[in-house]
Amino acid sequence: MSRTDTAPSRRRTALLAAGALIAATGATATAMTTTAGAAAPGCKVEYKVTNQWDAGFGANVTVTNTGDPVSSWNLEWxxxxxxxxxxxxxxxxxxxxxAVSARNVSYNGTLATGGSASFGFNAAYSGTNAIPTSFKLNGITCNGATDPTDPPGPTDPPPTGGKVDNPYAGAKVYVNxxxxxxxxxxxxxxxxxNQPTGVWLDRIAAIEGVNGGMGLRDHLDEALKQKGTGELAIQLVIYNLPGRDCAALASNGELGPTEIDKYKTQxxxxxxxxLADPKYAGLRIVNTVEIDSLPNLVTNTTPRPTATPNCDVMKANGNYTKGVGYALNKLGAVGNVYNYVxxxxxxxxxxxxxxxxxxxxFKQAATAEGATVSxxxxxxxxxxxxxxLKEEHFTIDDSVNGVSVRQSKWVDWNRYTDELSYAQxxxxxxxxLGFDSGIGMLIDTSRNGWGGTARPTAPGAKTTVDTYVNGGKYDRRIHLGNWCNQSGAGLGERPKAAPAAGIDAYVWMKPPGESDGASKEIPNTEGKGFDRMCDPTYTGNPRNGNNLSxxxxxxxxxxxxxxAQFQELMKNAYPAL
Incomplete structure (x- = not known):
């Protein structure tokens, strides 16, 4: 991984749920009374069982306010x-x-007349799973008829049709x-x-399997077994561009800068x-496309002070953009594939x-080689x-003695302090820029927990802006540009679906315990070089502010x-194991 140059109309919802079958069975309730001089107080509620298995179910609820505007709401049933x-x-x-109460959260409390909000939940049950027939919104009763269709059962067939909004919602995720x-x-x-992690296809040989290991079909076949009668997402990492990782060495690949045709055809x-084999049509296949490629063309090319000759070559020949576009087009043509760039x-x-x-x-690559933003x-x-994931002891808007947090050595004029705010x-x-309003973000939380005894429990002292930020920040790296096998790092949030607005899932795309790169030069046939950023004695370069690695x-x-890295990650996990 390389680093840095230092200078919703459709909401995605749901959490991971075991063995889910998507359906649209539910209840609709409406009521309206008349009050002179104001909108008729009332509400409309749509309650849908979206998935159901032997001992549990998931549901989605949409509440529509048909009365006067409200700034907060509470739905009861x-x-x-x-x-x-x-x-x-x-x-x-x-x-x-x-009795159930569902109150708004910070970002969806305001409901204009005719405005709606949606939320969801998972629940356990036994016996029958009768759909509620009476709801109250801020004390106003919404009565109405129910849909008599039976809720979906564990033996019902899976749905047919197009992609779901969030491939992680209501699905198990493949454990490699x-x-x-x-x-x-x-x-x-x-x-x-038993946590789900990404399957990295980092060279051509990985498609069939390396050194007797599992190939792509082996993983997909195993995914079908894990799927059972429910829904399952499998995560693949597409990672083999020509001239891969032009600003790093540890993660260089097998293809030379000009081998775009080989990338495409082989x-x-x-x-x-x-992936197009009908045998696998029932899987939700999540592709994360070409880690670290396109950003290098922005931050590590001339005239940036962090430019490298290799990145200048890849910008000039366009093979990163062409390769990503080609991958999006070819893989995205498969109906059950979900591409994340x-x-x-x-x-x-x-x-x-x-x-x-x-x-x-990103827009340019998404419209190259026949690809479209769709x-x-x-x-x-x-x-x-x-x-x-989220720095809680300081914000980008804070200041100390009139000096903005953005001026601290750690933040260094960045607009963001953490991954959640950046992703959103x-x-x-x-x-x-024209991407679909329903696109969702994934955040890799496999190594960003920063727990253990070094995790701050309060903001830093307000002596200076640096003591304030450095004393309170969870990220304990020496510099944001340090990316290789970091000392003190810990496992982060466990994989989960729809954890925050606009976020499809927290994922462990990088399998914990897999090295970022060798600490010293190791001859190999994998095309991987030695990057001094993986050497603990290295005193740094402009991309990490000339700090230790x-x-x-x-x-x-x-x-x-x-x-050793795996043990470090478990020791410093947050939430703790």
Missing amino acids: SFAGNQRISQGWNAAVSQTGA PEWSAKAAAEPGGSRIA YIDPIAAI DAGHHGWLGWDDNFGASAEL KVHGFIVNTANYSA AMRAKLVS GALADAPLSGHWFS
């Missing part, structure tokens, strides 16, 4: 059976006995058995060995052919000079990186198992 809500999203859902076995073999590793085309991270693209230019370049389902940030802002920018010692080649 009672279950007729023993349903017990376990998770909710886009509302603060609580339950006492059979090869990674899982390595994790389980580590002391304490069984605590996370890498992308075979992958597309396998890499969008760097806040410590790379969060500066004014980088942010807009990168978004424009082939992009979303974007992924922080892949294989360490940027904190990048999403808005991309929509403004912060890397762990004795690391193997990128992608190879690194036990």
